[in-house]
Amino acid sequence: MDLTRLRLLVELERLGTMAAVAETTGMGTSAVSKHFAVLEREAGTQLLVPDGRRVRLTPAGHRLARHAVDILARADTARAELAGEGAPVGQVDLVSFISVAGPIVLPAVRRLQSDHPGIDVRLIEHEPDEALELLQSGTVDLGLVYDYSLVPRRFPGTLTLRPIGTEPLLLSQPSGGAATSRIMTRRRLSGAAESSWIANSRGSDEDELVRRMCAGAGFAPRIRHRIDNLEVVEQLVAAGMGVGVMPKLAAAARRGVVHSPLGDLGGTRRISLASSTGGWSWRPITLLARYLWEQARGVLDDTAPTPPVSGGAEVAGDPEPPPG
Template sequence: MDLTRLRLLVELRRLGTMTAVSEVTGMGTSAISKHLAVLEREAGVRLLAPDGRRVRLTPAGRRLAEHAVDILGRVEAARAEMAGEGAPVGRIDLVTFVSMTVPVVLPALERLRREHPGVEVRLIEHEPDQALDLLLGGEADLGLIYEYSLVPRRVPEGITLRPVGTEPLFLAQSAATGAGRRTMTRERLRALADAPWIANSRDSDEDELVRRMCAAAGFRPDIRHRIDTLEAVSAIVAAGWGVGLLPKLAAAPRRRGVVHTPLGGLAGVRRIYLAGRSGAWAWLPLRAVARQIRRAACEVLDDVDVAAPPTEDGEAL
C-alpha cells in the first residue's frame, strides 16, 4: 500500500472532512478522493461510506487507519535511525576472537547496555579468516580481527577495516629454563634453535610469524605441538615441553611456572581492527558498538585512538 494514501486516510480520520484534509495537505479534494478509491481497491474492502454531502470511515476504514498510524510511525523511525537521528536501536552480530572477548568485548557491552539499551549484540567467536567470511556472507555485521605487523593480512574487497589498537608479543618459556623478563635478543632467541615450539592447529599467520622471526635469528623452528587452547599452551610451557609465542592479552593471566619474555622488534606487534562491510559504517547501532569497543580497548591495548577515522560518509565513529 502506498504511504501517501495511508497518510490521507489517517488525516481523514483525524480531521473528519475531505476539505480539511485538502487544506492540510495542499492536495485537491478530487485527487484525495482518487487516492482513497485506489486504497479501497488495494485493501479489498469498503473504507468510506457516504454521509450526506460528506464521507465517513467504515469500521474497516477506521481499523486500517489505526494500522496506518503504526506503519507510518515505524517508517519515520526507520528513516530517523538510518539518518543517525535519535537513539540507536537494532541487533548487531559481532564476531570476535578469544583473547579479546573478556578484557575488551564484555566491558564494552556492559557500557553499551547502560547507554544504549535498544542495541542488542549477539556474539560469535571465530578467528579472523572465518570472521571475514561471515562478514562477506552477511552472517555478521561487525568483526574484531587481527594481523601481525610482520605478516600483513589480505583484506577481501567489500570489507573496510578501522584500527583499534596494538599489543606487544611475548615468548612463553618455562621458568625452569631461567629465562629473564628483559626484551629478547637474536642471540638469546638463537639459543632456542633446538627447542620444541608450540603453534596452533590452523597453520595460519602465527606459523608464518614464528618462521620469519626464527629465520631472522638464523634457524628454522621445530614446530612440534599444535594447540589451540591458550590454557593448554601455558600448561605445556610450564611443564617444559615447548615454547610459544603469545600476544599480550593471551599471555594474561600469568601462570605459575611460565615466564613471558618481551620480543620487541623481533616479532613486531599484533594489530587489532574492527572490520565491517563497506557502506555499513553509517548505521547507528554499528557505530555505537564500535565506539564502546574502542573505549574498552583503551584500558588494555596500546596505540588506541578513541577518535576513530571517519566513515565513508565523512562522520566519525
C-alpha cells in the same frame, strides 16, 4: 506500499473527504485520487466506494488504515533512531576473539548497557577467519578482529575497518637454561631452532608469522603441536613440551614459563573493529564501537586518537573515559 499513500489513507479516514485531504496535504484533489487508485492496485482490493458526491472507506479500507497507523509510527520511530533522535535502541551482535573479552569487551559492554539500557549486546566468540565470514553474511553486526604486522591480512572490500590499537607479541618458553624476560634477539631466538613449536589448529596467519620470524634468525621452525586454547599452550610450555608465540593480553605469570618480548622480530598484533560499510551509520553500532575504543585506550598500545565512528563525527550520548 508507499508511505505517502498510506498517510493519505489515514487522513481520509480522519477527515472524511478527498477535498479535506487535499487541503491538509497541499496536493490537488486529482493527485490524491490518483494515489488512492495506485494504492488499491497495490493492495489488490477495493478500498473506496462512491457515497453521493463523496467517497467512503470499505471495510478493507478501514482495516488497512488501522494497519497504516502502526506502519507509519514504526517508520517514524526508525527514522528518528537513525537520525540520532531519542534514546538508542536495538540489538547489536558482536563477534570477538577470546583474549580481548576480559580486558576490553566485557567492561565496555557493562558500561554501555548501564548508560544505554535500550541497546542489547549479544556476544559471540570466534577467531578472525570465522568472524569475517559472519560479518560478510550479515549474521553479526560488529566484530573485533586482528592481523599481524608481519603478516598483513587482506580484508573483504564489503567491510570497513576502524583500527583501535596494537599489542606486542611474546615468546613463551620454559624457564631455566638461557630463557630470560629480556627483549628477544636473533641470536637468542636461534637457540629455539631445535625446539618443538606450538601453533594453532588453523595453520594460517600464525604459521606464516612463526616462519617469517624464525627465518630472520636463520632457521625453519618445527611446528609439532597445534593448540587453540592459549591456556593449554602455556601448560605445554610449562611442561617443557615446546615454545610458542603469545599475545601480551593472553600472557599470565605462570610457574615454569618465561615470556620474552619479541620486539621487531615478531612485530605486533593489530586489532580493529569491523562492520559492513553501511553498518557504521547505525547509532547502536557506533556507540558500542566507541565504548570499546574507550576501554582499549587503557589496554592496548598505539590506540587510535579518535573514536571509530562514521566520518569522524561525534555521536550523541558519548561516554566519558573509563575511570583510571
